[in-house]
Amino acid sequence: MDVTALRVLIAGGGTGGHLFPGLAIAEALRRRAPRADVRFVGSAYGIEHTAVPARGYRLYRLPVRGLYHVPLRRRLYVLAMAPLAVLRCVGILLTFRPHLVIGVGGYASGPMLATALLLGRRCVIQEQNAYPGLTNRLLGRWVRRAFVPVAGLDGIFPRATVVGNPVRQDILALRAEASTAPREPLLLVVGGSQGAHRVNEALVEALPLLAGADLRILHQTGPADLAWVRQAYQAAGVPAEIVAFIDDMASAFRRCRLVVSRAGASAVAEIITARRAAILVPIPGTSGDHQLKNAQWVAGAGAGVLLEQAQLSGAALAREILALLGDGPRLARMEAATDALYPGDAAARIVEECLGLLH
Numbered sequence: 001m002d003v004t005a006l007r008v009l010i011a012g013g014g015t016g017g018h019l020f021p022g023l024a025i026a027e028a029l030r031r032r033a034p035r036a037d038v039r040f041v042g043s044a045y046g047i048e049h050t051a052v053p054a055r056g057y058r059l060y061r062l063p064v065r066g067l068y069h070v071p072l073r074r075r076l077y078v079l080a081m082a083p084l085a086v087l088r089c090v091g092i093l094l095t096f097r098p099h100l101v102i103g104v105g106g107y108a109s110g111p112m113l114a115t116a117l118l119l120g121r122r123c124v125i126q127e128q129n130a131y132p133g134l135t136n137r138l139l140g141r142w143v144r145r146a147f148v149p150v151a152g153l154d155g156i157f158p159r160a161t162v163v164g165n166p167v168r169q170d171i172l173a174l175r176a177e178a179s180t181a182p183r184e185p186l187l188l189v190v191g192g193s194q195g196a197h198r199v200n201e202a203l204v205e206a207l208p209l210l211a212g213a214d215l216r217i218l219h220q221t222g223p224a225d226l227a228w229v230r231q232a233y234q235a236a237g238v239p240a241e242i243v244a245f246i247d248d249m250a251s252a253f254r255r256c257r258l259v260v261s262r263a264g265a266s267a268v269a270e271i272i273t274a275r276r277a278a279i280l281v282p283i284p285g286t287s288g289d290h291q292l293k294n295a296q297w298v299a300g301a302g303a304g305v306l307l308e309q310a311q312l313s314g315a316a317l318a319r320e321i322l323a324l325l326g327d328g329p330r331l332a333r334m335e336a337a338t339d340a341l342y343p344g345d346a347a348a349r350i351v352e353e354c355l356g357l358l359h
Contacts (some may be wrong), residue, residue, distance in 0.1 A: 003033035012109035013048035024166035028347035128265035131288025162345025165269035170250035188256035205314025277334035
């Protein structure tokens with residue numbers, strides 16, 4: 001088909017872990033077919049609400065939210081809104097008429113993928129984790145292709161293709177410059193798009209032990225913890241930039257020498273692509289323990305340090321930070337170890353595979 005007339009709908013979001021791979025695919029589509037019409041469908045309440053329009057894409061908003069770890073009243077509300085969400089999906093599909101629907105997981109992915117499949121649209125899935133989320137497990141047998149990060153998911157996705165996780169172009173560009181770019185002794189602390197309360201607490205507990213060290217800190221707290229974390233840094237006298245959210249992650253990676261992060265699949269993919277050493281603190285009890293497995297994979301390759309939340313304390317975190325930042329050769333070895341984990345430009349591979357399906 002004529003790629004200049006291509007219409008693609010990317011469904012999903014809620015968190016950065018689902019949204020950013022979708023944005024990476026959209027960027028790759030625009031590079032391959034600059035005149036293609038790429039649009040998103042997401043939750044009216046997720047990170048995509050502002051992040052997608054800010055990047056120049058149209059966003060269709062669905063009245064959907066997550067069902068896990070929320071009060072019963074919200075669950076009932078979400079279920080009551082489900083028929084409206086499905087009707088909205090039907091309207092989007094009939095008016096936009098996409099040639100392809102790409103599900104990237106998250107609240108909005110399920111209703112849109114299910115509706116698109118029922119209406120006979122071509123659908124593919126991009127799964128970020130070694131243990132797929134509920135939506136993708138339920139719908140994975142019916143899509144034309146499932147793009148997965150690791151081998152061994154054929155039982156869930158009969159038409160699986162292993163590509164790794166998509167990463168945005170500005171972070172991909174770091175790989176070419178990572179080995180020679182000068183960097184300050186900057187510690188980057190991130191906990192996902194919403195922050196990580198326990199990581200924030202541990203870093204604040206570590207501040208007295210870090211106060212005399214030659215380092216600066218760039219700390220993404222998430223919106224809920226911003227005020228009290230900022231006050232704690234000021235009281236400790238530790239030089240830092242404290243922000244709720246980092247929009248330009250490529251710039252943050254470019255400046256930093258070490259990352260403290262949760263171990264979500266998208267976060268890990270970005271750290272590996274940026275060629276940075278990391279201390280990974282997986283969220284305990286995730287589906288299939290996928291964050292723990294992600295962190296074990298990185299640590300097992302020598303590219304990072306695994307610090308489980310049960311052992312997380314200010315003293316333990318400070319000890320790891322100071323040991324790594326004080327050992328330049330070890331940091332260099334960890335950075336080099338990311339090379340064996342780097343899958344290449346997954347977004348570009350996904351786009352080429354999708355264009356092949358359309359032909």
